[in-house]
Amino acid sequence: MCGRLNQHLSAADIKFAFGTDDARIDLLTPNYNIPPSSQIYGVVGKGPRRIETFRWGLVPPWAKEPDTRFSMHNARADGVASKCSFKAPFRTQRILIPADGFYEWHTTPGGKQPFYIYRRDETPLAFAGLWDFNELLGLSSCAIVTTDANEFMSLVHHRMPVVLEPEDWDIWLDPENDDVVALQNFLKPAADRVLSMHAVHPMVGNPRNKSAEVVAPL
DNA sequence: CCAGACGTTGTT
DNA sequence: GTCTGG
DNA sequence: CCAGACGTTGTT
DNA sequence: GTCTGG
Numbered sequence: 001m002c003g004r005l006n007q008h009l010s011a012a013d014i015k016f017a018f019g020t021d022d023a024r025i026d027l028l029t030p031n032y033n034i035p036p037s038s039q040i041y042g043v044v045g046k047g048p049r050r051i052e053t054f055r056w057g058l059v060p061p062w063a064k065e066p067d068t069r070f071s072m073h074n075a076r077a078d079g080v081a082s083k084c085s086f087k088a089p090f091r092t093q094r095i096l097i098p099a100d101g102f103y104e105w106h107t108t109p110g111g112k113q114p115f116y117i118y119r120r121d122e123t124p125l126a127f128a129g130l131w132d133f134n135e136l137l138g139l140s141s142c143a144i145v146t147t148d149a150n151e152f153m154s155l156v157h158h159r160m161p162v163v164l165e166p167e168d169w170d171i172w173l174d175p176e177n178d179d180v181v182a183l184q185n186f187l188k189p190a191a192d193r194v195l196s197m198h199a200v201h202p203m204v205g206n207p208r209n210k211s212a213e214v215v216a217p218l
Numbered sequence: 219c220c221a222g223a224c225g226t227t228g229t230t
Numbered sequence: 231g232t233c234t235g236g
Numbered sequence: 237c238c239a240g241a242c243g244t245t246g247t248t
Numbered sequence: 249g250t251c252t253g254g
Contacts, residue, residue: 003227003237035236035237060224062249068234072225073237084224084251105237107228112238146226159227205238207236 002074002127002144002161004103004204005034005056006116006215007041009124014041014051014098017124018169021048028053032100033210036073042131042142043096046174054095054142059134060085075130077147077162077187081180086143089130091178095142096169097127101215103204104197106156114204115156116215119163120196128162128172128187150189156197163190 008030014020020043028039036057043049057071072085080090101118102125119125131142145162153160164172168186171177204214 005237033236037234037236058225060249062224070224074226076226079225082251084249086225087250103237114238143225206240207238210236 002102002104002146002159003036004207005040006032006100006102006118007034007098008032008100008212009041009098011041011051013124014043018043018049018096018098018126020051022051024051031210032212033103033204033207033214035207037068037071040142041098042129043098043126044131044173046170046176049169049173052140054131054140056144057141058085058089058130058132058143059137059139059141060132061134063134064136071141072143074146074161075143077145077184080130080145080187081184086130089132089143090183091180092175093131094172094175094183095129095131096164096173097129097142097144099125099127101125102161103200104153104157105205112202112205114200114202115197116200116204117153117195117197119194125161126164126166126169128164145187147187147189150192152192152195152197153189160189162187163194 011026040056057073063070080086105112128145149160198217203209
């Protein structure tokens with residue numbers, strides 16, 4: 001994980017689910033099939049929370065070009081406190097990335113079967129993320145934190161994104177909070193009952209296919 | 219000290 | 231095989 | 237993440 | 249900018 005998202009929800013949906021203090025009109029086109037390097041919505045700040053847009057794939061401040069070599073769409077939970085590219089963002093630039101769901105490809109000797117994964121309670125997911133800003137490029141970008149799969153997810157994959165529950169959101173988003181030891185304790189696999197999944201058509205593999213058909217159960 | 223990397227995924 | 235584009 | 241390209245020249 | 253490797 002986690003390399004493909006359904007972030008179809010609107011700015012108004014995000015405002016409803018995350019209590020963002022932001023009534024701006026939609027900045028992005030709803031899309032059921034979003035690959036890395038796309039612009040996506042993120043939620044930042046604490047009282048008030050705000051909606052911002054970010055390139056999915058963190059480009060650090062020292063990168064001199066819009067170069068994909070230094071574009072990281074995932075950040076391992078066990079490395080956020082120590083890795084060069086993540087250490088500073090983990091201390092002061094944490095973000096929630098709202099999503100309707102995400103995709104995993106279950107690889108077997110016979111081939112790959114994509115699955116669509118979403119919350120069982122059908123509320124939006126809130127991924128733990130990190131963001132940074134590159135002044136030279138004028139680019140805000142973000143990464144999704146990953147961890148080991150829980151038992152449920154391990155049916156299809158051995159990694160999963162970190163999903164935060166509403167009671168954790170303020171602590172995660174508080175830019176004043178620099179207790180990295182406590183913060184790292186949030187970066188655990190979700191409880192097994194939180195998520196649900198179903199197989200979907202392989203057409204989701206092509207990110208040009210971005211209509212609702214890609215989430216339809218097979 | 220300077221030079222060079224800076225990341226994850228999956229697969230073998 | 232590996233990189234780029236979506 | 238997967239899909240698809242992977243290249244240059246000259247001509248319109 | 250900051251960390252790791254030499």
